[in-house]
Amino acid sequence: MRQHDTLFIGGEWVAPAGTGTIDVISPHTEEIVGRVPDGTTEDMERAVAAAREAFDHGPWPRMTFAERAEVIARLAAIYNERQSEMAQLITEEMGSPITFSNLAQAPQPLGMLQFYAELGRTFEQEEQRPGLFGPITVRREPVGVVAAVVPWNVPQFVTMTKVAPALLAGCTIVLKPAPETPLDAYLLAEWAAEAGVPAGVLNIVVAGREVGEHLVAHKGVDKxxxxxxxxxxxxxxxxxGEQLKRVSLELGGKSAAIILDDxxxxxxxxxxxxxxxxxxxxxxxAQTRILASRNRYDEVVDAIAAMVGAQPVGDPADPATGIGPLVAKRQQERVEGYIKLGMDEGAKIVVGGLDRPYDRGWYVAPTVFAGVSNDMRIAREEIFGPVLAVIPYEDEADAVRIANDSDYGLAGTVWTADAEHGMEVARQVRTGTYGVNCFMLETNAPFGGYKASGIGRELxxxxxxxxxxxxxxARLG
Incomplete structure (x- = not known):
């Protein structure tokens, strides 16, 4: 078992103010695999104070972009050497299949560090423009102390969407990992210290919702x-909004995959x-709404059912596993609740259902619903599990209408033999990230959502x- 009894504050491993602990439970075995301190408001006060001191009086904000980029590059080099260790740790703590962890959970955070290190080497802090009466200087300065609050599903990916650019900008950071997945943040702290990130620039306190709210509302936090x-x-x-504090939000999604007839x-x-x-x-x-024309609806349902039914479900540490367990029992119960809801709404299960694949572990059977209309709750609400809904459309315009008929606007795809025409469809769907015959997130391109999917862009x-x-x-003379 991985046990930590300190917090990373002000560049040091310090004893927590309280005696509470958080157990990290394996979603596969339901056994304890780690234990960390449960941070208190007093711990969070110390973390914000350390970040505030490092920003107001430390060297980090006063370094050039190129100087900070070199530190980020050193962190990237360490990450690169040990990314397999990070991937295995994330699989252990939250159940991500090891193949996905090796493909995305660790390599994509590394890619972000490498991208921002390279960007910082040539990024100019000041830009000169002509003015009405003399030269104008446009200067870029760090926003200040950043509170980074991250979830459990892709913990390092989401952490690095915030930490990497904040570091390059010259900000100092208080990171609050999710209680379900704190172990990867401890590993990051070790690597940051080894890379030479100055004391107080990155502070990490694992805590629950109440302490997280204290961090968000703290007057010492600028963003x-x-x-x-x-x-x-x-x-x-x-x-x-009450404090006129800077904020960026990357929130939920209910993305649609449009399958065209060709x-x-x-x-x-x-x-x-x-x-x-x-x-x-x-x-x-995740593309959880599958839109198929009535011309090929049954054929698409059969193909989706075969694809989902062929996914090996099991131990996330096994490279052959396609789908592992959900992160917690509450998540298992939530997803099963939606499966039951879909049945009650009149949708038809063609694969999966409420029979659990295993007696132990927080597994849910990968499930496909047919006969779904876009006004059903299983088509409108984010389920956050392996549950897909196949929705019929009349023609292409109807498909675009259904895709856009959502409170969310985070991602989406279109599948077609004509990629150029796919681009025309992509331009009509109001989401922040889209794919034609694929889906991926690029470190050099913005990521974020429309509507209830958030505010702002990352990457x-x-x-x-x-x-x-x-x-x-402005200057005169």
Whole structure:
């Protein structure tokens, strides 16, 4: 068992103020695999104070972008050498299949560090523009102390969407990992210290919701960067709005995969399985609404059912596993509740259902519903599990209408033999990230959502902008 009895504050491993602990439970075995301190408001006060001191008086904000980039590059080099260790740890603590952890859970955070290190080597802090009466200097300065509040599903990916650009900008950070997945954050802290990130620049306190709210509302925090549920995002936005505090929110999704009539179903299923079922369906970008024309509806349902039914369900540490357990018992019960709801709404189960694959572990049978209309709750609400709903459409315009008929707008795909025409469809769907015959997130391109899927963008140069304040200096003479 991995046991930690300290917190990472001010560049040191310090004893917590309280005696409470958080047990990390394996979703596969239901056994304790780790234990960490349960942070208190006093611990969070110390973390914010350390970040505030490092920002107000430390060297980090006063270094050049290129100097900070070199530190980030050192962290990336350490990450690169030990990314397999990170992947295995995430699989152990939250049940992500090891194949997905090796493909995305560890490599994508590494890619973010590498991208921002490279961007920082040439990024200019000041830009000169002509003014009416003399030269104008536009200066980029760090926003200040950042509270990064991250979820459990892709813990390092989401952490790095915030930490990497915030570090390059010159901000200092208080990171609050989710109680379900704190172990990877401890490993990151070790690597950051080894890379030479100055004391107080990155502080990590694992805590529950109440202490997290204390962090978000803290007057010493200049910006909140949050990924999680839309309900929690609304609460955080309200708190930040009251204080006129900078905030970025990456929230939920209910993304649609539009399968056009000319799509090669056999060729599409491999890519669509990743887009729809990645990380056991616990992904905000998952394509969980499958839109099929009435002309090919039964054929698409059969193809989706075969694809889902062929997924090996089991031990997430086994490279052969396609779908592992959900992160917690409450998540298992939540997803099963939606499966029952879909049945009650009149949708038809063609694969899966309420029979659990195993007696032990928080497993749910991967499930496909047919006969779904877009007004059903299973088509409108984020389930966050391996549950897909196949929805019929009349024609292409109807497919676009259904795709857009959602409170969310995070991701989406279109599947077609004509990629150029797929681009035309992509331009009509109001989501932040889209794929034509594929789905992926690129470190050099912005990621975020429309509507209830959030505010702001992460990744790419745009992700750096949200950690910067812009100052205009006019000069005469």
């Amino acid at each position: 909140v960067a949050f990924t999680g549920s839309t309900a929690a995002g609304r609460r955080i936005a309200a708190v930040c 799509a090669d179903l056999a060729a599409s299923m491999g890519f669509l399985s990743m887009a729809s079922l990645m990380n056991n369906g616990q992904a905000c970008v 790419g140069p745009e992700g750096l902008n949200s950690y910067l304040e812009y100052k205009t200096i």
